Amino acid sequence: MLYFDNAATTPVRPEVLDAMVPYLTRWFGNASSHHAVGEAAADALTGARRRVARVLGMRASDIVFTSGGTEANNLAVKGIAIAAQLQRGGSGFVTTPIEHESILESGDYLARVHGFRVTRVPVDGFGRVAPDAVASALTDDTALVSIGYANNEVGTVQDVAAISAVARSRGIPIHLDAVQAAGWLPLSAADLGVDAISIAGHKLGAPKGTGVLGVRGRIPVEPLLHGGGQERGRRSGTEDVAGAVGLATALELAEGERVESAARVGALRDAFVAQVLARVPSARLTGDPVHRLPGTASFTFEGTSGEAVLLELERRGVVSSSGSACAAGSDEPSHVLVAMGVAPEVAQTAVRFTFPHTLSAPLDAVAAAVEASVAAVRSGA
Secondary structure (H helix, E strand, C coil): CEECECCCCCCCCHHHHHHHHHHCCCCCCCCCCCCHHHHHHHHHHHHHHHHHHHHHCCCHHHEEEECCHHHHHHHHHHHHHHHHHHHHCCCEEEECCCCCHHHHHHHHHHHHHHCCEEEECCCCCCCCCCHHHHHHHCCCCEEEEEEECECCCCCEECCHHHHHHHHHHCCCCEEEECCCCCCCCCCCHHHHCCCEEEEEHHHCCCCCCCEEEEECCCCCCCCCCCCCCCHHHCCCCCCCHHHHHHHHHHHHHHHHHHHHHHHHHHHHHHHHHHHHHHHCCCEEECCCCCCECCCEEEEEECCCCHHHHHHHHHHCCEECECCCHHHCCCCCCCHHHHHCCCCHHHHCCEEEEECCCCCCCCCHHHHHHHHHHHHHHHHCC
């Protein structure tokens, strides 16, 4: 079986598992406990925090360990926006219509419960948002801008530096959802000009249930979880020390390999895209053809059902997806593709291939499987 759904999740890397085992066995203590076992856990947690901070270009005190990307995004959007509202009365939230559900639904929550005015800045047909359009959406009471670094369905990469410059010029905090970008794109918050950044461990070879929100210390954050005051009061609850160690290990490994793997996988991806477009009538690549994650290729195949094509592909030993795993099973067309101007009936034909960082061989056989699968669906075979 060939697995090409790495945007949904990745296997745990052996090096990550090895790094975690001591903190699941011998040094299993609660990091808040004041004895040898607890202090060993606390030391490991501190070390993991420093390691993550180095990759993100932030201070160790800026790092908040979470249960994953969804929690990190919720804490960023709700926590920063509500804190701004409490401190200075800000009640505007700016994002785009192609964000992950954890961003969009957090915005809906702000509007419904806290009276925020939510502005979703339109994107173009490639899924890119213009910095000038973001600038036009900002007002004196905008509390937060939240942008996805790279889209989870079509792989389009935003011009983050330009967008963050617009927000900074107005003194408005900007949050970056880097869940899909981690391991493929540079993550230095300082270079990108962002104030907060979210990452999920399971996209990088760490276990599910691990995540990080890096948020600059000068940015107030209203906690969503209350209790013992862990994570400097920003996220209460007993820390997952082994998970933090695993995430830090996976992030360091991915960052160390990033430049080489992005170039290698990107070249193989380009050849695969060219083959699919040449072999399959009416196939259309979605997302930006240039500003795109190296490991993502997403298509629509008019005259098919995306779900039917996926079943045919799996019969041929290829596992992929129709888009975000968080929306799997929904009868609704992709909100990302619809926001990009794709007709709903065409959006429902989408199939996404997301490749591992370790991809090293041409994808000729996969392109042939795509051709055969689409043909089978179109013929009703």
